[in-house]
Amino acid sequence: MSTRSAEWEAGKAAKQSGAPYTADPYRAGSQESADWLAGYTDDEQEQNVDRPVPGEG
Numbered sequence: 001m002s003t004r005s006a007e008w009e010a011g012k013a014a015k016q017s018g019a020p021y022t023a024d025p026y027r028a029g030s031q032e033s034a035d036w037l038a039g040y041t042d043d044e045q046e047q048n049v050d051r052p053v054p055g056e057g
Contacts, residue, residue, distance in 0.1 A: 004039065005032075005035045007026065007032045007033075007035035007036045007039065008035045008036065008038055008039035008042075009039060010025075010036055010039065011024070011035070011036035011037060011038065011039030011040035011041075011042075012039035012040065012042055013039075014036075014039075014040060015039075015040045015041075015043070021037065021040055021041075024036050024037060024040070
């Protein structure tokens with residue numbers, strides 16, 4: 001089981017409260033920002049942009 005950071009939990013809570021992703025309070029490029037955004041996007045489907053979706057394009 002992985003341990004989620006306080007930043008991850010804060011990102012998850014921010015999304016649940018309706019905050020935009022731009023509400024990330026951490027410095028861009030920092031580990032804290034990456035963790036916050038990971039929590040924020042946790043419920044979103046992963047996107048694979050290096051291969052076309054079968055049946056599309």
